Amino acid sequence: MGLVMTQNDWNRGRIALAVYAALLFAFLYLPVLVLVVYSCNGQGVGGFPPHNFTLRWYSLLFQDDAIWRSVGNSIVVALASVLIGLALGIPAALALDRASFPGKRAFRRLVLLPLVLPGIITGLSLLMLFREADVKLSLATVILGHGTALISVATTEVYASLQRLERVQEEASLDLGANYWQTFWRITFPHMRLSIIAAALLIFTLSIDEIAVSFFLIGRENTLPLEIWGRLRRGITPEINAISTIIFVFSLLTILAWYRLRIRGKGETEPFQAAEPLP
């Protein structure tokens, strides 16, 4: 075969690529499949082939108070993180879009840093702060950690939507005698609404799953991932598969909702912009 590919070679190349893609998807989904299958396996976590289909692990799970307590804690943490993330992320996006101040570039990078930083650094640096300030570790410290790390999610989402807002609309509103407050609620906010909801969903999901930062900032009360972590270290049971399957289904539903909003909001930008490198 020379450098010029014939039509035949080309088709073969495409078939090879398709087979490759199928294998890669198998690799990506194998763990999820194993989780779900073995959550219904009567014989425990390992062992092939699985046998004795059962829902026993799910019923055990529903009687497990410690798990449900931690689920409640995780929801509280996630909701509070959403509030912090939005309360600071939205002004930050407005500031980046329309104000100029010294250190703006540095500020932008700093806000984004926790997303690309290993969680251990965020967690430990805040742990030292709380120790120096004599703050007792509790769910509140976890909330501060999650909220701070996830501000950037709201900032990037909202900033992207502000970039698409035509400034003349706000100008017209101001010219016609509306004040900044009215202009914000009648023009700016409705324009940002979808991106705010999307950011909230994203922060919620990320916070619910977060473990590295929580690991260092947790007090007596566990969040769900830390409760699971504690059990993993004691030995594994299919109960963990069952709760993992439930978490998986929930994250899937949240992501679907988020994605639909994303499509309604625009169309041209890829999702998960938050993970893009520092601008």
Next chain:
Amino acid sequence: MFSRAYKTWVTLPPLVWVAAFLVLPYALMFAYSFWSVSAAGSLRHTWNFANYGQLLGREVYRQTLLRSAWIAARVMLFAVLLSYPLAYLLSFHTRKGKDLLYQLVIIPLWVSYLVRAYAWKTILGTDGVLNTSLQYLHITTHPLHFLLYSPFAVVLTLTHIYTPFAFLPVYAAMEHIPRNLIEASHDLGASALQTFWRVIVPLSMPGVVAGATFAFVLSFGDFLAPLLLGGPSGVMISNIVVSLFGAAYNWPLGAAISFCMLALVIALLWLSERLEKRWAWS
């Protein structure tokens, strides 16, 4: 058009928050790294370089640092190599079902990190899914012990976790390549293979650099996968930090190591940004 007051009100709160909960903690980490712990276990606020001296001088830290870098480098390589062909297939050779396939790559990203690491543990264990399947199919007679509690298990799990991460920027870079460049290349007589190597690969480099940086940085600092799957031979630098902040109780030394990690990560991010800019076109 926005008044001074407006700008102050949107700028000040996030600025103050970031100063209090990001800048201050990092500065504190830096300060801690020069302090020490007395025999009685109380913190001594005396300034010296002893922690950094230990970090450079003690064999165990150097070795663990190298091992972490080596694990992270393998994860980075595999994540990029695995995701590149898929991104290429999706971006250039898929018309129907493109969105669906894209979603299928993203979804595993939203499965809890812990859940995925745990799933690999149940797959790789001595009585795990893989070993029992191999024996069931009479491929092996005894369980393979090297699968779990080894650097291999850590690399496999982290590769699984960070492949979708690496995929995103690579795919985004490919989607931004103007299609008329591909047509021009064909019109000028280049074969598909030549077009791939001379047009698509160079133009997708910024995405590759971004994806590689994510994969390296995030797996370099990981401590949960090594704790769960690594065993004694899979200990990474963050595990040492965790023990220094826990049972070993030497926060200042732990802070010195974390600060070096922070500096390394920032240096890598800076480097990758430079590379992305250099290789970006237009």
